[in-house]
Amino acid sequence: MARLPYADLQQGAAASLAERITAERGSVLHLYQMLLHSPPVAEGWLSYLTAIRQKSGLDGALRELVIMRIAYLNRAPYEADQHAPIALREGLRQQQLDALARVDLPAGVFDPCEAAVLDYTDAMTRSVQVPDAVFAAVRAYFSATELVELTATIAAYNMVSRFLEALQVHSDDQR
Numbered sequence: 001m002a003r004l005p006y007a008d009l010q011q012g013a014a015a016s017l018a019e020r021i022t023a024e025r026g027s028v029l030h031l032y033q034m035l036l037h038s039p040p041v042a043e044g045w046l047s048y049l050t051a052i053r054q055k056s057g058l059d060g061a062l063r064e065l066v067i068m069r070i071a072y073l074n075r076a077p078y079e080a081d082q083h084a085p086i087a088l089r090e091g092l093r094q095q096q097l098d099a100l101a102r103v104d105l106p107a108g109v110f111d112p113c114e115a116a117v118l119d120y121t122d123a124m125t126r127s128v129q130v131p132d133a134v135f136a137a138v139r140a141y142f143s144a145t146e147l148v149e150l151t152a153t154i155a156a157y158n159m160v161s162r163f164l165e166a167l168q169v170h171s172d173d174q175r
Helices: 012-025 030-035 039-055 060-073 077-089 094-100 112-126 132-139 144-166
Strands: none
Touching (some): 012 039, 030 077, 030 144, 039 144, 060 077, 060 094, 060 144, 112 132, 112 144, 132 144
């Protein structure tokens, strides 16, 4: 159960933004129902996450790999629930999703690029500072633009999971 009631999507600025979210995404997920307590924050969040998920050039499978790993590391089940079907559509295998939930990633499940991305994700998520060796490993696979997009994706979804968990937003919450 969420720590706050979900916002009233029928009133004021929340109503117009809820209409926009529904038009763009099909529905207003619990995340946005909570964010809509502050329409300016919800609008900025929507713009930022739309850029991360839909406008960056980062490969969709790598993006979802990162998101799912962050969801598991941060114990954010809502994020994992929302992104598991997307991850599978983007090309991740169920074996990979299962492996991402483990503290120590098993050998042989991820290719060298994915393993470097996961080491980078783990470093950014667990300790914030990234060791030079971890950065060098991931840098070998990406251009500067791709590396900025990867880093922004990791940062963004850490923000998402922290917001969700602080306010205890979960998939089974009743509106």
